[in-house]
Amino acid sequence: MRMFAGRVGVMFSLAALVLGAASDASAQYRQPSSAVIGEEYHIEASYGWWNAQPSLIVNSESLAILGTDVNLIDDLGIEKHQLGKFDLVLRPGKKHRFRFQRLPIDYEANNTVKRSFVFNGQNYNVGLPVRTTATFDTYRFGYEYDFLYFAKGFVGAMIDVKYTDVNVELNSPIGSEFTKAFAPIPTVGLIARGYPLPNLAITSELSVFRVPDNLAEKLNGDGSYTDFDVNATYNFNRFIGAQAGYRRVNIFYDVDLDSGTLKFTGLYFGGVIRY
Secondary structure (H helix, E strand, O other): OHHHHHHHHHHHHHHHHHHHHOOOHHHHHOOOHHHOOOOOOOEEEEEEEEOOEEEEEEEEOEOOEOOOOEEOOOOOOOOOOOEEEEEEEEEEEOOEEEEEEEEOOEEEEEEEOOOOEEEOOEEEOOOOEEEEEEEEEEEEEEEEEEEEEEOOEEEEEEEEEEEEEEEEEEEEOOEEEEEEEEEEEEEEEEEEEEEEEOOEEEEEEEEEEEOOHHHHHHHOEEEEEEEEEEEEEEEOOOOEEEEEEEEEEEEEEEEOOEEEEEEEEEEEEEEEEEO
């Protein structure tokens, strides 16, 4: 809860920066949008390389045999590698943006079991060779409304549907076992952007979701999703820019007999094109 409060504090600090930069709001609002570079477009596409540090814990129960929390990194040797992400923004009006994102996440490892555990009803003992494949592909579909818009920034609200497809498979001499989980996750959030320089945009956004306790009991499942992103974009002109940022994604799910806690944290770099 303290970490969440800290992220909300960052969001509202940036919002205050935006509002402070527009303290003479009425005068600035009358300025043409060319006061900054990067806000005059109808289509924006970006691609980034995310150096995400993963933390991946999964649990799968089968045949009334309780599973063990399996750490895919410490127990099975999954290693960090660079991830690619694609974003698309359609902007029919100044304050309206439709957003799409695809984030394919996949890992592979060949290792021997370092700690005995139970996965999907099967015992995995120390020294057993295991080939692990894990995918956590994520799609995002959303709408953003910028309810405060100034010549040097804006503050907006977002509503998204995030879809994460979890697929973890363990192949070994004793057989092949896997766990799958997928569901559309609705999230709500805030976004704020300020322009300390006409060519430089600082953006921060936070989107969250948590299954209410009373609903979790009825659905026989639980889950939460937190996505925090802060980045800087330098726009060479209105059509092209370079971007660097930090992103943290936390996913928790507990559906039927499978559960998992997934975290991805790190810096990313990329490019932006607009039309």
